[in-house]
Amino acid sequence: MKYSNYTTQQFLEDPYFRQWVQNPDAELDTFWLAFQHDNPEKIHNLIHARELMWAIEGQVESDFPSQLQEDSTFELIRNELKTNKKIPFAIPIWVRWAVAASLILVTIWWVVWPLQSKKVMSYESLKESEKETLTEKINKTTGVLRINLADGSIVSLQPNSKVSFPTQFNNGEKREVFLSGEAFFEVTKNPNRPFVVYANELITKVIGTSFTIKAFPKDKEVTVNVKTGQVSVSVAKQATNPQTVSQRELEGIVLFPNQKAVLSRQDVRLVKSLVENPALIAIETPAHKPIRGSFEFDASPASSVFKAIELAYGVDIVFDETLFSTCEFTGNINDESLYEKLDIICKSIEAKYQILDAQIIISGKGCDL
Amino acid sequence: MKKLLTNIEDNELWQLVKVGNEPAFEGLYRRYFQVLFSYGLRVVKDEELVNDAIQDLFVDIWRMRKSLSQAQSVKFYLMSSLRRKIYKSLKPEQLKGEEWEKVSELSLPTSASPEEMVTAEEEVKFQSEKINLWLQQLPPRQNEALVLRFYHNFEYAEIADLLQIKEQTARNLVQKALQILRNLAISLLFNGFFNFFSELEG
Numbered sequence: 001m002k003y004s005n006y007t008t009q010q011f012l013e014d015p016y017f018r019q020w021v022q023n024p025d026a027e028l029d030t031f032w033l034a035f036q037h038d039n040p041e042k043i044h045n046l047i048h049a050r051e052l053m054w055a056i057e058g059q060v061e062s063d064f065p066s067q068l069q070e071d072s073t074f075e076l077i078r079n080e081l082k083t084n085k086k087i088p089f090a091i092p093i094w095v096r097w098a099v100a101a102s103l104i105l106v107t108i109w110w111v112v113w114p115l116q117s118k119k120v121m122s123y124e125s126l127k128e129s130e131k132e133t134l135t136e137k138i139n140k141t142t143g144v145l146r147i148n149l150a151d152g153s154i155v156s157l158q159p160n161s162k163v164s165f166p167t168q169f170n171n172g173e174k175r176e177v178f179l180s181g182e183a184f185f186e187v188t189k190n191p192n193r194p195f196v197v198y199a200n201e202l203i204t205k206v207i208g209t210s211f212t213i214k215a216f217p218k219d220k221e222v223t224v225n226v227k228t229g230q231v232s233v234s235v236a237k238q239a240t241n242p243q244t245v246s247q248r249e250l251e252g253i254v255l256f257p258n259q260k261a262v263l264s265r266q267d268v269r270l271v272k273s274l275v276e277n278p279a280l281i282a283i284e285t286p287a288h289k290p291i292r293g294s295f296e297f298d299a300s301p302a303s304s305v306f307k308a309i310e311l312a313y314g315v316d317i318v319f320d321e322t323l324f325s326t327c328e329f330t331g332n333i334n335d336e337s338l339y340e341k342l343d344i345i346c347k348s349i350e351a352k353y354q355i356l357d358a359q360i361i362i363s364g365k366g367c368d369l
Numbered sequence: 370m371k372k373l374l375t376n377i378e379d380n381e382l383w384q385l386v387k388v389g390n391e392p393a394f395e396g397l398y399r400r401y402f403q404v405l406f407s408y409g410l411r412v413v414k415d416e417e418l419v420n421d422a423i424q425d426l427f428v429d430i431w432r433m434r435k436s437l438s439q440a441q442s443v444k445f446y447l448m449s450s451l452r453r454k455i456y457k458s459l460k461p462e463q464l465k466g467e468e469w470e471k472v473s474e475l476s477l478p479t480s481a482s483p484e485e486m487v488t489a490e491e492e493v494k495f496q497s498e499k500i501n502l503w504l505q506q507l508p509p510r511q512n513e514a515l516v517l518r519f520y521h522n523f524e525y526a527e528i529a530d531l532l533q534i535k536e537q538t539a540r541n542l543v544q545k546a547l548q549i550l551r552n553l554a555i556s557l558l559f560n561g562f563f564n565f566f567s568e569l570e571g
Contacts, residue, residue, distance in 0.1 A: 009547055012519055022522075052550070055500040056520050059512075063407040065420075070402045073420055074395065077427050086428075089420045 004039050011049040021053050040304040043311055066190075122217060123162070123180035126198050130178070132166040139181070151175055151188055153195065158182040160216075182214040202263045206231045211255075222263040226255045233261045259358045278313050278338040295334045295341065302327035302349055306362070313338050319362035324349065327367035379443035386430065387437050394434075398427055401447055404521075408448055411513055412455050422454040445527050452531060503553050511546035518543050 003011075011017045020028040036043050073089050080086050127134060137157065139145040145157040150169040157163055161181020169175060175190070179199040187195045187206050197204040199215030202222040211231050214223040224233050233255060255261055294312065297305055302324040306317045315338070327349040333341045342353050342360065351364025377385075377396070385393030402423065409419030426447070430437065440446040504512060510532065517528045529536040 012547075015522065018519065018522060051500060052515075053519055055504055056516055058501065059504055060404075060407050060516055060520050063410050064403040065406045069406075069420070070399065073402070073424055074398055077398070077424055077431075080424070080428050081431055086424075088417070089424060090417065 001035075001039075003035060004042065006042065006045065008045045008048045008052075011045055012052065017046075017049065018053065021050050022057075040300075040307060043304075043307045047311060122200060123164075123178055123215075126178050127164055130164075130166075130176075132168065132172070134164040134178075135167045136162060136164040138162040149175070149177075151190065151193070153188050154186045156184040156186075158184075179213055179215055181216050182212065184210070184212045186210045200263075202233055202261075204231050204233050223260060224255060225260040231255050233263075278315065295336075296332045297329050299328045299330050301325070302329060302345070302367075305329045305345055309338070309341060316359040317362060318359050319351075323366040324351070324362070324364070325366075327351075380440075383437070383440055383443050387434050389434060394427075394431055397430075397443075401444065404444070405447060405451055409451055409455060411509075411516070412452055413459060418458060419455065422451055422458060426451055426454055442523075442527065444521065445523060445531075448521075449531055499553070500550070503550055506553075507546050507549060511542050511549070514539060514542035515546050 003014075006014070016028075017032075020032050032046075036046065069089075076087055076089055137145065137147050137155075139157040139159050139161050142159050144159075147155040147157060147163065149155065149165065153175070155163055155177070158181055161179070161183055163180075163183060164178040166172065166176065173193060175193050175195045177185075177195070177197045179197055185195075185197065185206075187210065195206050197213055199213045200217075200219075200222045202213070202215065202224065204211070204213060204224055210226075212223075212225040214221075214225075224231065294308060302319070303321055306319060309315070310317050329345055329348055331344065331348070333344055336344065345351075346353050346362065346364070349364060349367055351362050353360050353362050355361075377393075379400075382393050382397050382400070386397055405423050405426075406419060409422060410416065413419065504515070507515070513532065514528060517523045517531060518525075523531070525536050525539045528539040532539060532542075534542075
């Protein structure tokens with residue numbers, strides 16, 4: 001089987017592989033699933049190739065124009081063919097929006113003010129400094145309050161929470177929202193108008209994705225949890241102490257699905273880790289269909305077990321392949337959560353795991369007797 | 370990759386346009402507008418100019434439908450035609466020289482030996498969140514070559530034509546880009562381990 005010795009680059013160059021990543025169908029899924037099953041040591045090559053393709057796809061599709069632009073331009077084409085007179089398209093500044101939610105990464109942005117002393121930023125103070133008229137929605141009920149924004153985005157507001165946004169939401173270069181409490185955001189894609197959430201001292205910026213932010217006034221922490229897509233979170237610069245803030249916290253951190261960032265308000269430290277209940281995400285097929293029954297092992301080498309978990313949960317596991325090369329694992333851990341799976345495996349190979357910066361680090365002595 | 374809404378293959382659409390089928394013409398437009406716009410922006414960063422060129426392109430396609438050639442690859446035809454239209458409308462000062470042709474072919478890598486590639490492979494751990502940043506750091510022509518190859522699925526001969534370079538240069542661009550990405554990944558891994566060990570000693 002030619003693929004058994006392929007490098008990541010060779011997979012990339014292979015049309016059959018690319019077709020599977022770009023336009024999977026049943027036949028492709030079957031083939032590549034079987035291949036992964038028979039060649040688990042190749043799984044990481046597949047992941048790398050696929051990740052690069054996805055990154056390229058994200059880059060290209062972030063430049064995609066809106067439906068409005070597509071429709072308007074076609075009207076102009078139709079008109080020109082009818083009248084033989086050409087009217088060029090003038091791209092309007094006021095509104096460009098596409099409703100398809102998509103996964104886009106944006107670069108870091110934060111408020112730049114001259115640094116003086118640390119300042120605790122609150123929902124109320126942020127609202128006050130906003131020039132535009134704001135509309136506020138407060139959830140005084142015990143259930144979740146769904147708020148539809150004028151751009152098609154949806155905010156699911158938890159009890160005891162409130163959110164404010166400019167009444168004229170479709171004006172301006174950015175879509176800005178202020179949050180006190182907890183909410184789940186589903187943001188429509190618009191590369192030209194980034195969606196920015198101000199929650200205490202944390203600024204979350206996205207183009208289109210879904211995520212939860214938790215920022216109650218009395219909380220000592222502000223949390224961002226990513227469900228789909230990618231967000232970048234950074235600390236408002238005026239909230240930081242120039243002596244202790246790290247470059248990375250200022251530049252911001254990018255979060256992927258199943259990752260979260262916790263900002264400790266007093267220390268102003270932004271820590272990235274995994275969410276409490278990491279969910280199975282894109283697994284062996286790029287169509288993101290979870291495959292049940294893929295965690296049954298019979299004397300499988302530790303490296304394949306870890307790679308299977310990486311692939312299933314989209315997490316990074318760092319371990320010394322040589323050290324654990326003689327470790328094997330037997331067991332069925334299909335029904336366990338990610339952390340339970342790790343517990344069971346580590347116990348069996350006499351190792352420990354720790355979460356560091358959203359990576360899972362495995363340490364131990366190996367299995368040589 | 371956007372999933373296409375209809376089952377009609379590009380070539381069938383193309384045939385229908387040639388015989389004057391209007392829905393096919395609109396279908397062709399809608400299938401490729403976004404991709405063409407995104408591609409046009411990489412040729413020149415001027416949204417109105419790009420949009421204008423696309424408008425011109427489709428007006429011409431319809432007006433001259435009877436004499437359209439038998440396109441081997443419709444997407445390739447559209448993209449290379451768009452590129453030509455954009456270049457025609459650029460003012461002389463906007464026209465960049467074909468910079469990447471000037472790069473000495475000696476400075477671009479020849480293909481790595483199989484042994485080299487396998488070794489690099491074992492050390493690589495692409496950090497997914499970094500890939501986006503790395504892609505942006507690549508020289509524009511390398512970035513473009515990656516897009517044309519791994520997103521648009523063009524053959525190297527087609528990439529060479531779109532970028533107006535030799536086919537071997539196109540292969541070298543992709544090779545070099547992947548090499549840079551590998552090196553970035555390796556250095557990140559090294560740094561990662563360093564931090565990890567210093568935490569342990571803590």
